[in-house]
Amino acid sequence: MSEFKALLVSETEGQYQSEVVNRKIDDLPPGEVLIRVRYSSLNYKDALSASGNKGVTRNFPHTPGIDAAGVVEASSVGDFTAGDEVIVTGYDLGMNTSGGFGQYIRVPADWVLRRPQGLSLRDSMVLGTAGLTAALCIDKLEHAGLAPGQGPVLVTGATGGVGSIAVAMLSTKGYEVAASTGKALQADFLRKLGANQIVDRSTLESGKDKVLLKDQWAGAVDTVGGDILFNVVKSLRYGASVACCGMTAGGQFNASVFPFILRNVNLLGIDSVEQPLVVKASMWDLLSVQWKTDLHNLEREISLDQLPAEIDKILAGKMVGRIVVNLG
Template sequence: MGKFMALQAREGVAGEFEQAIVERDTGELPAGELLIRVRYSSLNYKDALSASGNRGVTKQFPHTPGIDAAGVVEQSSVAEFAAGDEVIITGYDLGMNTAGGFGQYIRIPAAWAIKRPQGLSLRDAMVLGTAGLTAALCVDKLEQAGVSPDAGPILVTGATGGVGSVAVALLVKLGYQVAASTGKVEQGAFLQELGAERIVPRGELQEGGERPMLKEQWAGAVDTVGGDILFNVVKSLRYGGSVACCGLTAGVPFKGNVLPFILRGVNLLGVDSVELPLVVKASMWDKLSLQWRLEGLERLVTEVGLAQLPEAIAKILAGQLTGRVLVRLD
């Protein structure tokens, strides 16, 4: 296929990391059954970690991040896919230690790809991306745990971020009463436009960390931040409530105790979208294209090309981005 453009993260002479737009050759891509021309990707927090040299995410540099990609099959060595098929790839090793969606071409195992559902365009799929898939998995987990719209208010933490904003929109669509927590109180109008009925400043969720239990407030929650905020949410769940946990921007550890679990029967539900079996991913994408299809996705989106990606990466690391960043691969 020849030459293509990609964002590459590389280590400088002084050990600092930088991102540059470089020309690559498809012959440099790893082995795999599918060669895909990427049309769209999206920016996730994990991409920013990879792009800034976090070796817990990416071990070898130079590297092209991008855990999401949507595009068209150019070459296939398996019967399940043919040239011209439109596909979605999220997670697995894409963009971590395998060259990812911030390049115009990727080569991957066929087991990582699903065919685009008819109800979603490639662009819409990447407006959602891993963040949208994760939000849907969180809501699905809450439903499986018995949290229904009539059970009471649902809290979403980190609500202005990618996962949080999609979670707010999806929960509202499904009839839930949503409270949105954020450290960006100036974004309250954005969250209300998504349908949030209440804005909860992040500081309120940081209070009472020394107490073993807090006042019952939430029938359920989607937590995207982790840390001690997560356990404060656990401590304030109503009897039998559940929180789906999928993020760590507030930290990995938290101080916990067993009292909310044995006195209120609450549930802490872990959500992973990376190594999830492909059949589960495919069923969730089908849901997002049909009964869970979200209208008005454009209000969530900032669209950038490769040249604007480094600036967006710096902003997401600084906690300055709202909603989703769509990456256009011209």
């Protein structure tokens, strides 16, 4: 096949349009591994790319999609051969390299992982970057001392991709989970994922002018950033930690040293994009075996043609859970 279908985002006088078009394999960037993509997933970063955010994607036309799972079509290196089932998440995929919203990608071999044995290609994209990020958050919290039975663990932005998977994963591992959201109608959704209590987002937005708040949380996964993140820091129990992995509420917050020196708390940064491949592989092993979590309550499958409408929804803050893209 010399042509394939892909979502292409183009720019005309500062306006960005998305449409499904036919592209040529010869138009793909150089790389050692050509992959026929079977599944991808929709992430907030993909929506930013599709809407022309230059901090994510500099040059257009462009095919977003920071996640891809599929079958090796051709490889110029011995590590992979035609027919191997593989996944690619992060690095430059879907940012400035044609991504998983196309039926083919061509990427460097050191971006590619073999499909984890405990997951199908589709299962791996229900998780995708969101699942990898959630796992990195929980792993780092546990290395900092978090364990089940210590008290409630807060998850902010709990209806989003990372948040919903974190709620389900923490519950499966035996934690008491407090899920924070601004979507009151999604309380039942979060309880089905395993949340023990629902925290209205407005509760976490109050008290910005205080240097400390009531110590409530044994740990936290924060996906939103901004002043909510620092209010979470101010609400941690003595010695507890929060893993920070998102900034939908803003990239800045008003901070003070008091929580850190009076309650001995930790603010842990999480990046899933540029992690060494060996670290990603270890996380995927956890996700496929020891930490395997039933995610059927939070995922929905769409086609490539349905992507533009779903991108509009995620930009409007209306997406819940995970969207799997079937590239057919």
